[in-house]
Amino acid sequence: MDVVVVGAGIAGLSCARALAEGGARVRVAERGRVVGGRLASKRYDGRYADIGAAYFVADDPGFAAQVAKWESGGLARPWTDTLRVYPGGEPTTGPVRWAAPGGLRSLAADLAQGLDVRLSTELASVPEDADAVVLAMPGPQALRLAPPPAVAAVARAQTWKPVIAAVLTYPSRQWGDLRGAFVNGHPALATVCDDGNRRGDGAPVLVAHSTAELAARHLDNPESAGPVLADAVREVLALSAEPEVHVHRWTYAQPEQIDGPYAVDGRVWLCGDAFGRPRVETAWLSGHAVARALLE
Protein backbone atom coordinates (compact mmCIF):
# COMPACT_ATOMS: atom_id res chain seq x y z
CA MET A 1 0.00 0.00 0.00
CA ASP A 2 1.32 3.43 -1.01
CA VAL A 3 0.27 6.28 1.26
CA VAL A 4 0.96 10.00 1.04
CA VAL A 5 0.60 11.88 4.33
CA VAL A 6 0.25 15.63 3.84
CA GLY A 7 1.42 17.54 6.92
CA ALA A 8 4.27 16.66 9.27
CA GLY A 9 2.65 17.86 12.47
CA ILE A 10 2.21 15.37 15.31
CA ALA A 11 -0.93 13.88 13.66
CA GLY A 12 0.75 13.28 10.31
CA LEU A 13 3.92 11.90 11.86
CA SER A 14 2.07 9.59 14.23
CA CYS A 15 0.08 8.30 11.25
CA ALA A 16 3.15 7.89 9.02
CA ARG A 17 5.15 6.11 11.73
CA ALA A 18 2.40 3.63 12.50
CA LEU A 19 1.87 2.99 8.77
CA ALA A 20 5.57 2.43 8.17
CA GLU A 21 5.77 0.10 11.17
CA GLY A 22 2.77 -1.78 9.73
CA GLY A 23 4.54 -2.34 6.40
CA ALA A 24 3.03 0.43 4.23
CA ARG A 25 5.13 2.59 1.90
CA VAL A 26 4.70 6.15 3.18
CA ARG A 27 5.79 9.54 1.94
CA VAL A 28 5.20 12.66 4.01
CA ALA A 29 4.89 16.07 2.35
CA GLU A 30 5.36 19.12 4.60
CA ARG A 31 5.16 22.68 3.40
CA GLY A 32 7.31 24.02 6.22
CA ARG A 33 11.09 23.94 6.42
CA VAL A 34 10.90 21.80 9.57
CA VAL A 35 8.57 19.14 10.97
CA GLY A 36 6.26 19.68 13.94
CA GLY A 37 3.57 22.10 12.81
CA ARG A 38 2.08 23.61 15.95
CA LEU A 39 4.40 21.45 18.07
CA ALA A 40 6.83 24.24 17.43
CA SER A 41 10.13 25.39 18.85
CA LYS A 42 11.83 28.38 17.27
CA ARG A 43 15.35 29.64 17.85
CA TYR A 44 15.88 33.18 19.14
CA ASP A 45 19.45 34.29 19.83
CA GLY A 46 20.65 30.69 19.74
CA ARG A 47 18.04 29.29 22.13
CA TYR A 48 14.86 27.37 21.31
CA ALA A 49 11.56 28.55 22.79
CA ASP A 50 8.30 26.64 22.52
CA ILE A 51 5.97 28.94 20.61
CA GLY A 52 3.07 26.57 19.82
CA ALA A 53 1.88 23.92 22.26
CA ALA A 54 2.96 24.91 25.76
CA TYR A 55 3.10 21.37 27.13
CA PHE A 56 1.14 18.16 26.74
CA VAL A 57 -0.72 15.64 28.83
CA ALA A 58 -0.78 11.87 28.35
CA ASP A 59 -4.06 10.33 29.52
CA ASP A 60 -4.49 7.72 26.80
CA PRO A 61 -2.52 4.47 27.33
CA GLY A 62 -1.36 4.36 23.70
CA PHE A 63 -0.04 7.91 23.78
CA ALA A 64 1.36 7.34 27.29
CA ALA A 65 3.41 4.44 25.86
CA GLN A 66 4.87 6.80 23.23
CA VAL A 67 5.59 9.38 25.94
CA ALA A 68 7.33 6.72 28.04
CA LYS A 69 9.66 6.06 25.09
CA TRP A 70 10.42 9.76 24.80
CA GLU A 71 11.04 9.92 28.55
CA SER A 72 13.43 6.96 28.54
CA GLY A 73 15.29 8.57 25.63
CA GLY A 74 15.61 11.83 27.58
CA LEU A 75 13.43 13.72 25.09
CA ALA A 76 10.45 14.41 27.36
CA ARG A 77 10.04 14.89 31.07
CA PRO A 78 7.14 15.42 33.48
CA TRP A 79 7.13 19.15 34.10
CA THR A 80 4.43 20.17 36.54
CA ASP A 81 0.92 19.43 37.77
CA THR A 82 0.49 22.89 39.23
CA LEU A 83 -0.12 26.13 37.37
CA ARG A 84 -1.41 29.46 38.60
CA VAL A 85 -4.65 31.23 37.87
CA TYR A 86 -4.84 35.02 37.51
CA PRO A 87 -6.28 37.31 38.74
CA GLY A 88 -5.04 36.31 42.17
CA GLY A 89 -2.19 33.98 41.27
CA GLU A 90 -3.61 31.03 43.23
CA PRO A 91 -2.19 27.60 42.34
CA THR A 92 -4.40 25.07 40.57
CA THR A 93 -3.52 21.40 40.41
CA GLY A 94 -4.36 19.19 37.45
CA PRO A 95 -2.84 16.42 35.36
CA VAL A 96 0.92 16.16 34.94
CA ARG A 97 2.04 18.42 32.11
CA TRP A 98 4.98 17.17 30.08
CA ALA A 99 7.71 19.27 28.54
CA ALA A 100 10.75 18.63 26.34
CA PRO A 101 14.24 19.80 27.35
CA GLY A 102 15.15 20.21 23.66
CA GLY A 103 11.89 21.98 22.81
CA LEU A 104 8.64 20.22 21.93
CA ARG A 105 9.51 20.10 18.25
CA SER A 106 12.25 17.60 19.12
CA LEU A 107 9.46 15.04 19.72
CA ALA A 108 8.17 15.52 16.18
CA ALA A 109 11.73 15.25 14.88
CA ASP A 110 12.05 11.97 16.75
CA LEU A 111 8.90 10.57 15.14
CA ALA A 112 10.13 11.69 11.72
CA GLN A 113 13.41 9.79 12.00
CA GLY A 114 13.73 7.18 9.28
CA LEU A 115 10.58 8.33 7.47
CA ASP A 116 10.53 9.71 3.93
CA VAL A 117 9.66 13.33 4.81
CA ARG A 118 9.87 15.96 2.09
CA LEU A 119 10.14 19.42 3.58
CA SER A 120 9.30 22.71 1.84
CA THR A 121 6.77 20.72 -0.20
CA GLU A 122 3.36 22.38 -0.27
CA LEU A 123 0.71 20.31 -2.05
CA ALA A 124 -2.05 22.21 -3.86
CA SER A 125 -4.23 19.19 -4.62
CA VAL A 126 -4.78 15.64 -3.43
CA PRO A 127 -2.03 13.48 -5.00
CA GLU A 128 -3.29 10.97 -7.58
CA ASP A 129 -0.39 8.53 -7.33
CA ALA A 130 -1.22 6.89 -3.99
CA ASP A 131 -3.62 4.26 -2.69
CA ALA A 132 -4.49 6.56 0.21
CA VAL A 133 -3.87 10.21 1.04
CA VAL A 134 -3.99 11.48 4.62
CA LEU A 135 -4.55 15.19 5.12
CA ALA A 136 -3.13 15.76 8.60
CA MET A 137 -3.87 19.43 9.17
CA PRO A 138 -6.57 21.91 10.18
CA GLY A 139 -9.74 21.65 8.07
CA PRO A 140 -9.37 25.11 6.47
CA GLN A 141 -5.89 24.13 5.24
CA ALA A 142 -7.18 20.79 3.95
CA LEU A 143 -9.88 22.56 1.93
CA ARG A 144 -7.16 24.20 -0.19
CA LEU A 145 -6.37 20.74 -1.61
CA ALA A 146 -9.99 20.32 -2.80
CA PRO A 147 -10.69 17.03 -0.98
CA PRO A 148 -13.72 14.86 -1.91
CA PRO A 149 -17.17 15.88 -0.61
CA ALA A 150 -17.47 14.01 2.70
CA VAL A 151 -14.00 15.13 3.84
CA ALA A 152 -14.64 18.67 2.60
CA ALA A 153 -17.89 18.79 4.59
CA VAL A 154 -16.13 17.82 7.84
CA ALA A 155 -13.27 20.25 7.12
CA ARG A 156 -15.79 23.03 6.50
CA ALA A 157 -17.64 22.22 9.73
CA GLN A 158 -14.52 22.89 11.82
CA THR A 159 -14.30 26.23 13.63
CA TRP A 160 -10.86 27.64 14.44
CA LYS A 161 -9.54 30.48 16.57
CA PRO A 162 -6.24 32.31 16.12
CA VAL A 163 -3.54 32.92 18.74
CA ILE A 164 -0.50 35.18 18.70
CA ALA A 165 2.44 33.93 20.74
CA ALA A 166 4.98 36.36 22.19
CA VAL A 167 8.42 35.18 23.30
CA LEU A 168 9.56 37.61 26.01
CA THR A 169 13.25 37.56 26.91
CA TYR A 170 14.15 39.48 30.10
CA PRO A 171 17.53 40.59 31.47
CA SER A 172 17.01 38.22 34.41
CA ARG A 173 14.36 35.99 36.01
CA GLN A 174 12.03 37.97 38.27
CA TRP A 175 8.89 35.86 38.60
CA GLY A 176 9.80 33.26 41.24
CA ASP A 177 8.28 29.81 40.88
CA LEU A 178 5.72 30.66 38.21
CA ARG A 179 5.82 27.64 35.87
CA GLY A 180 2.73 28.69 34.00
CA ALA A 181 -0.53 30.55 34.42
CA PHE A 182 -4.00 30.78 33.00
CA VAL A 183 -5.21 34.38 32.84
CA ASN A 184 -8.98 34.66 33.08
CA GLY A 185 -11.02 37.57 31.77
CA HIS A 186 -8.07 39.49 30.32
CA PRO A 187 -8.71 41.17 26.94
CA ALA A 188 -5.22 40.37 25.56
CA LEU A 189 -3.54 37.60 27.54
CA ALA A 190 -4.79 33.98 27.86
CA THR A 191 -1.77 32.10 29.22
CA VAL A 192 1.85 32.71 30.12
CA CYS A 193 4.50 30.02 30.70
CA ASP A 194 8.02 30.04 32.06
CA ASP A 195 9.95 28.63 29.09
CA GLY A 196 13.20 28.47 31.07
CA ASN A 197 11.53 26.36 33.73
CA ARG A 198 9.74 23.96 31.38
CA ARG A 199 12.80 23.53 29.18
CA GLY A 200 14.95 23.21 32.30
CA ASP A 201 17.72 25.65 31.33
CA GLY A 202 16.52 28.46 33.61
CA ALA A 203 16.60 31.04 30.81
CA PRO A 204 14.76 34.30 31.64
CA VAL A 205 12.14 33.68 28.96
CA LEU A 206 8.36 33.75 29.20
CA VAL A 207 6.03 32.75 26.38
CA ALA A 208 2.64 34.47 26.34
CA HIS A 209 -0.36 33.35 24.31
CA SER A 210 -2.96 35.90 23.33
CA THR A 211 -6.70 35.67 23.53
CA ALA A 212 -8.40 34.85 20.22
CA GLU A 213 -9.91 38.34 20.25
CA LEU A 214 -6.53 40.07 20.38
CA ALA A 215 -5.13 37.72 17.72
CA ALA A 216 -8.06 38.41 15.40
CA ARG A 217 -7.43 42.15 15.64
CA HIS A 218 -3.70 41.79 14.91
CA LEU A 219 -3.67 38.95 12.35
CA ASP A 220 -2.61 41.23 9.49
CA ASN A 221 0.16 42.80 11.55
CA PRO A 222 1.10 40.36 14.34
CA GLU A 223 4.18 42.41 15.32
CA SER A 224 1.81 45.07 16.65
CA ALA A 225 0.48 42.57 19.23
CA GLY A 226 3.96 42.17 20.78
CA PRO A 227 3.97 45.31 22.95
CA VAL A 228 0.35 44.67 23.98
CA LEU A 229 1.23 41.17 25.21
CA ALA A 230 4.42 42.39 26.92
CA ASP A 231 2.39 45.06 28.76
CA ALA A 232 -0.24 42.51 29.74
CA VAL A 233 2.40 40.17 31.21
CA ARG A 234 4.03 43.07 33.06
CA GLU A 235 0.68 44.04 34.57
CA VAL A 236 -0.48 40.52 35.49
CA LEU A 237 2.85 39.35 36.98
CA ALA A 238 3.85 42.77 38.37
CA LEU A 239 7.18 42.81 36.51
CA SER A 240 9.33 45.89 36.02
CA ALA A 241 11.99 45.01 33.40
CA GLU A 242 11.51 45.50 29.65
CA PRO A 243 11.71 42.29 27.62
CA GLU A 244 12.92 41.74 24.10
CA VAL A 245 9.83 40.64 22.18
CA HIS A 246 9.36 38.21 19.27
CA VAL A 247 5.93 37.22 18.02
CA HIS A 248 4.52 34.32 16.04
CA ARG A 249 1.06 34.19 14.45
CA TRP A 250 -1.05 31.04 14.51
CA THR A 251 -4.02 31.64 12.23
CA TYR A 252 -5.43 28.17 12.91
CA ALA A 253 -4.47 27.60 16.54
CA GLN A 254 -7.43 26.15 18.39
CA PRO A 255 -10.34 24.19 16.92
CA GLU A 256 -13.75 23.54 18.41
CA GLN A 257 -13.98 19.84 19.17
CA ILE A 258 -15.88 17.71 16.62
CA ASP A 259 -17.01 14.09 16.87
CA GLY A 260 -15.17 11.01 15.64
CA PRO A 261 -11.46 10.17 15.37
CA TYR A 262 -11.09 11.27 11.69
CA ALA A 263 -13.04 11.80 8.45
CA VAL A 264 -12.76 9.71 5.29
CA ASP A 265 -14.12 9.76 1.74
CA GLY A 266 -12.81 7.01 -0.53
CA ARG A 267 -9.02 7.06 -0.41
CA VAL A 268 -8.79 10.51 1.23
CA TRP A 269 -8.61 10.86 5.01
CA LEU A 270 -8.57 13.90 7.31
CA CYS A 271 -7.10 13.84 10.81
CA GLY A 272 -5.75 16.23 13.41
CA ASP A 273 -6.48 17.82 16.76
CA ALA A 274 -10.01 18.93 15.85
CA PHE A 275 -11.11 15.31 16.34
CA GLY A 276 -11.35 15.48 20.13
CA ARG A 277 -10.11 17.88 22.82
CA PRO A 278 -7.75 20.16 20.88
CA ARG A 279 -4.35 19.11 22.07
CA VAL A 280 -1.19 17.24 21.17
CA GLU A 281 -2.49 13.92 22.49
CA THR A 282 -5.64 14.15 20.34
CA ALA A 283 -3.61 14.89 17.20
CA TRP A 284 -1.35 11.90 17.86
CA LEU A 285 -4.38 9.64 18.50
CA SER A 286 -6.22 10.88 15.40
CA GLY A 287 -3.23 10.17 13.14
CA HIS A 288 -2.73 6.80 14.76
CA ALA A 289 -6.41 5.89 14.30
CA VAL A 290 -6.18 6.59 10.56
CA ALA A 291 -3.08 4.39 10.30
CA ARG A 292 -4.81 1.55 12.16
CA ALA A 293 -7.89 1.80 9.93
CA LEU A 294 -5.74 1.81 6.77
CA LEU A 295 -3.69 -1.17 7.91
CA GLU A 296 -6.85 -3.12 8.68
Ligand SMILES: Cc1cc2nc3c(=O)[nH]c(=O)nc-3n(C[C@H](O)[C@H](O)[C@H](O)COP(=O)(O)OP(=O)(O)OC[C@H]3O[C@@H](n4cnc5c(N)ncnc54)[C@H](O)[C@@H]3O)c2cc1C
Ligand atom coordinates in the same frame (compact mmCIF):
# COMPACT_ATOMS: atom_id res chain seq x y z
C1 LIG B 1 -0.57 28.74 20.63
C2 LIG B 1 -0.90 27.29 20.84
C3 LIG B 1 -0.89 26.74 22.11
C4 LIG B 1 -1.17 25.40 22.30
N1 LIG B 1 -1.07 24.86 23.55
C5 LIG B 1 -1.22 23.52 23.71
C6 LIG B 1 -0.96 22.92 24.97
O1 LIG B 1 -0.53 23.58 25.91
N2 LIG B 1 -1.16 21.57 25.08
C7 LIG B 1 -1.54 20.80 24.02
O2 LIG B 1 -1.66 19.58 24.18
N3 LIG B 1 -1.78 21.35 22.82
C8 LIG B 1 -1.63 22.68 22.64
N4 LIG B 1 -1.81 23.25 21.42
C9 LIG B 1 -2.36 22.41 20.34
C10 LIG B 1 -1.32 21.51 19.69
O3 LIG B 1 -0.21 22.27 19.29
C11 LIG B 1 -1.99 20.84 18.51
O4 LIG B 1 -3.12 20.11 19.00
C12 LIG B 1 -1.13 19.87 17.72
O5 LIG B 1 0.20 20.29 17.61
C13 LIG B 1 -1.80 19.74 16.33
O6 LIG B 1 -1.08 18.84 15.51
P1 LIG B 1 -1.61 18.50 14.06
O7 LIG B 1 -0.63 17.57 13.48
O8 LIG B 1 -3.04 18.07 14.14
O9 LIG B 1 -1.64 19.87 13.25
P2 LIG B 1 -0.45 20.85 12.86
O10 LIG B 1 0.58 20.86 13.90
O11 LIG B 1 -1.11 22.15 12.50
O12 LIG B 1 0.19 20.19 11.55
C14 LIG B 1 -0.30 20.41 10.24
C15 LIG B 1 0.89 20.43 9.30
O13 LIG B 1 0.43 20.41 7.96
C16 LIG B 1 1.26 21.26 7.20
N5 LIG B 1 0.52 21.63 5.99
C17 LIG B 1 -0.64 22.35 5.91
N6 LIG B 1 -1.03 22.48 4.63
C18 LIG B 1 -0.12 21.81 3.88
C19 LIG B 1 0.00 21.55 2.48
N7 LIG B 1 -0.89 22.02 1.59
N8 LIG B 1 1.07 20.83 2.03
C20 LIG B 1 2.00 20.33 2.92
N9 LIG B 1 1.91 20.55 4.27
C21 LIG B 1 0.87 21.27 4.74
C22 LIG B 1 1.55 22.42 8.14
O14 LIG B 1 2.69 23.14 7.73
C23 LIG B 1 1.75 21.68 9.46
O15 LIG B 1 3.10 21.32 9.67
C24 LIG B 1 -1.51 24.59 21.19
C25 LIG B 1 -1.51 25.14 19.91
C26 LIG B 1 -1.19 26.48 19.72
C27 LIG B 1 -1.14 27.03 18.32
